[in-house]
Amino acid sequence: MRKEEKFLVGISIGDLNGIGGEIILKTFEDNRILDFCTPIIYASNKVVAFLKSHFKSNLNFNGIHKPEQAIHGKLNVLNVWKENVAINFGKEDAKIGEYAIKSFKAATNDLKNNKIDILVTAPINKHNIQSESFSFPGHTDYLSQELEGDGLMFMITENLKVGLLTDHVPVSEVSSKINKKLITSKIETINNTLKKDFGIRKPKIAVLGINPHTGDNGVIGKEDDEVLRPTLLEIRKTGKLVFGPYSADSFFGSNNYKNFDAIVAAYHDQGLIPFKTLSFGQGVNFTAGLSGVRTSPDHGTAYEIAGKGQADNSSFKEALFTGIQIFKNRQQFKKMTTNPLKKQTQKI
Structure with a gap:
């Protein structure tokens, strides 16, 4: 648990040609959310700056290179890559799929190593993520491999x-x-x-x-x-x-x-x-049954409305708060099942 209950929430960017970037920005335009968590978007400064400009967002963000550099009370962007990325909203693109997986793998690795508390994944395209280095049907199967369990x-x-x-x-x-x-x-x-x-x-x-x-x-x-x-x-x-x-x-x-x-x-x-x-x-x-907490919105990339400013971020916001609550519940459950006083009482 992080100080002052400011849980570190890693966010994989998803398919950049879909609505993931838009729903992330819309969610954190409500500054009150920063009272509950410290978000880290796994992408690049250049990508987030482009999304900000395209959607005319007034959000400010802090660029970092590792989770330990995250500033509480701000939106943080962890730079997974440095190069420019050609974003074409609504188009399926294998190259964009590669960046979605780069983001997802980096965030999963930090969750696995307890550098972040919670992972929230923006939607991916299950077709364009397939490659020699990633041959999983989606998020769940990869997470099962990496996070000690059967997701x-x-x-x-x-x-x-x-x-x-x-x-x-x-x-x-x-x-x-x-x-x-x-x-x-x-x-x-x-x-x-x-x-x-x-x-x-x-x-x-x-x-x-x-x-x-x-x-x-x-x-x-x-x-x-x-x-x-x-x-x-x-x-x-x-x-x-x-x-x-x-x-x-x-x-x-x-x-x-x-x-x-x-x-x-x-x-x-x-x-x-x-x-x-x-x-x-x-x-x-x-994704139940894993050592780490991962949540996601209940919809896909929505290419048909991508880039138009029409995406509803309600499910993403629910995924964020649900992840935080599940993490808190796990902490409470652990306290209840490892209470030393309870153990002493049972021995008497």
């Missing part, structure tokens, strides 16, 4: 939290990837994050079926009966409050989701379509 995409708002058994995989491969080990691992991660990161003592978790109508007793697929139900039964025997599988088509429309602390979806669109329908612009993508 889980956890889409969250205050009242709705949705985790995924499988995330960025083709629909044709979903069933083959869901097995007892995966289900057990993901539910364990969600149960732990609800306790540690959100302060919920006894989480209630709902699991959605893999097939329509959870298979209709094998008529529309056997995975729910042969894999999902038996695994959930075993998990319940360990004392976890895990329920389901529920038919996905009616689960959200019936408001049944309000009865649970988290919902586990079998695949990407099964969970994210209802999540974004109910909370678009206010949702946050949190």
Whole structure:
């Protein structure tokens, strides 16, 4: 924890041809946010100066070369590169993808080495980031490699939290990837994050079926009966409050989701379509299950409006404050579980 509760928040710049730069600037134009954190944008002075000029922002920033140089009460820009970058809003560009990954890798490395407290990532283009040195579907898989864990995409708002058994995989491969080990691992991660990161003592978790109508007793697929139900039964025997599988088509429309602390979806669109329908612009993508805290807005690069000054920064701002709150919750959880007085009491 940094002095005066000014947490160091690293921000990867994302795809420079998208809306990432705009939503970052819009967020920190509210100076009150600097009372809660010290932001560090991983990019370059030249890039941020260009963005300031383009969007007619009055923001001032402090250029640095390492996190230790960050000035509290100011927006800091850590120079990951020095050269000029050709920004063409709305265009997919492999070179821009390289800069997005340079920023992301530098920020992740500082998070890994405890030089920053929290990482907030601006949106990337999953196609133009691919290279020989970076062959991951997105942020989550790389973070899992670097931050000691099995990252889980956890889409969250205050009242709705949705985790995924499988995330960025083709629909044709979903069933083959869901097995007892995966289900057990993901539910364990969600149960732990609800306790540690959100302060919920006894989480209630709902699991959605893999097939329509959870298979209709094998008529529309056997995975729910042969894999999902038996695994959930075993998990319940360990004392976890895990329920389901529920038919996905009616689960959200019936408001049944309000009865649970988290919902586990079998695949990407099964969970994210209802999540974004109910909370678009206010949702946050949190990578659960890692040693460090990483959050992101719930939207993409939005090339169609990039550079036009029309981007809504609400989700990015939510991602920032959610990251800070999760970091605080982890500190509190650690204090509670390592309280020396509590240990002495248990020994007596």
